[in-house]
């Protein structure tokens with residue numbers, strides 16, 4: 261049977277020792293009264309909820325899946341999901357990082373993020389219900405009218421109602437400019453929405469009293485293209501004068517998808533048959549408003565993948581310690597047993613260490629990005645807020661694509677540790693691989709993230725955001741250059757930083773002459789950038805661990821071992837990636853597929 265232990269010690273290391281959470285929070289008036297001890301208490305409780313309440317529902321939820329009843333157009337979630345959600349709501353978890361003006365607890369994004377890692381590790385399919393609600397909360401909070409905020413936010417914050425994001429249509433996924441859902445203005449200021457959405461996560465379920473759909477649609481006078489799409493709030497039940505769920509709105513679930521993973525989450529076809537909705541923000545600026553939700557969701561998808569990486573690693577490690585096959589190449593290790601545990605074999609250790617390094621690197625990186633979001637939202641100095649926003653914009657596609665690609669690798673390696681037992685359902689490992697696969701697709705495929713990074717965030721900006729983040733890396737390298745113990749980390753970090761600068765300039769030059777060159781280089785480019793970021797955080801973690809390992813705490817020895825593995829075994833992938841990125845568009849475009 262699989263197990264899950266919240267990685268609280270590593271979270272403390274990252275938040276307190278690596279990122280100095282107390283000092284960060286002290287700079288932010290909204291969080292100045294909060295200290296790391298409180299953060300740890302919340303994480304400890306959150307970890308218990310994840311491990312004890314959600315984790316036992318993960319395999320059963322996967323097996324049962326969601327059931328659709330065509331007669332009532334209703335969806336029943338797997339046994340236990342609804343009760344767990346009610347307990348989640350009763351404990352106030354949905355409100356953790358929400359605005360106190362709407363009933364939230366006003367805690368930092370960095371805390372919520374760590375909490376979500378644990379929820380996702382325990383049960384990604386379940387976590388998508390509150391996860392999407394939080395995204396809807398953020399979008400309405402940023403772009404809703406005061407009346408919309410007063411009506412919807414307290415109910416999303418409490419978890420009484422859940423939210424969705426309705427973008428995709430059958431003919432329109434990546435290219436939202438093709439969408440056809442129409443919104444006709446009504447004399448009372450509302451809109452009548454007609455169209456069909458597909459693949460809407462948490463689009464229908466039995467867990468909450470109402471569902472707040474955020475729907476992208478086109479106004480009658482809008483020409484085609486993405487710049488003229490508008491965003492609407494379309495509740496499943498129209499709120500009555502008291503704000504309680506009233507009349508059923510003409511929006512409903514026409515079917516649910518049968519799919520590879522996340523079976524416990526309902527992926528719905530949503531039909532709008534003249535549904536009543538209200539415009540969010542300005543007409544034709546819907547995509548802009550939706551970007552708030554999409555950016556939050558991209559970090560959220562990174563956290564899904566981090567959670568899966570961690571839980572898959574933990575289970576593979578436990579199995580590798582127990583499973584006895586063969587003898588160690590360097591001589592018997594378990595002489596009283598007929599065979600040694602497979603953890604003695606170098607390649608089993610490679611698989612374990614790969615998952616472990618991607619979990620620890622991912623945790624450091626995403627915690628940093630979450631703290632940058634806290635700065636962006638709450639720092640009193642405008643210029644610090646802007647700088648943080650730029651960094652978040654630069655790093656978000658890397659969080660989304662690099663972590664999700666790594667989780668696919670890590671869960672697959674963790675499955676491999678189990679041999680054939682990984683492939684059968686009993687041990688739960690094949691579920692992690694299946695669940696991890698969607699993360700590379702939704703919220704903008706990883707290709708689209710790569711194009712966003714290289715095209716919009718780097719080249720269109722003349723490399724400015726990248727240069728500023730690079731300055732942080734350079735300062736660290738300079739500060740460590742006198743420490744011989746750091747050379748093993750600093751030398752490859754500096755080397756990769758220099759290579760990325762050259763690679764960026766080379767692709768920029770080629771792309772100016774032929775835009776296909778940008779498209780051809782983007783995916784390996786993002787992976788190189790991801791490795792640079794991980795190398796930077798592993799070097800920083802190694803620095804701390806070198807100093808602290810002397811105290812005899814095995815945690816720091818282990819951290820150093822992981823950092824060394826990362827530099828020796830994972831970072832070298834960049835040599836190949838750089839060659840791929842430099843190889844240009846010709847070999848991709850030459851084939852005449854006709």
Ligand SMILES: Cc1cc2nc3c(=O)[nH]c(=O)nc-3n(C[C@H](O)[C@H](O)[C@H](O)COP(=O)(O)OP(=O)(O)OC[C@H]3O[C@@H](n4cnc5c(N)ncnc54)[C@H](O)[C@@H]3O)c2cc1C
Nearest residue numbers: 425426427428432433434459460461527702703704705707
């Ligand atoms: C389980 C599940 C849950 C989902 N949840 C939601 C949800 O809650 N709300 C919602 O609105 N949507 C949701 N989606 C939809 C998801 O976001 C889309 O599937 C995704 O955006 C890709 O769109 P598509 O499937 O139409 O693929 P397409 O856009 O047709 O892409 C097909 C392939 O072509 C590539 N491609 C497309 N355009 C380009 C380009 N310009 N340059 C380079 N490559 C390109 C893509 O990367 C991809 O590999 C969900 C999907 C699934 C499967």
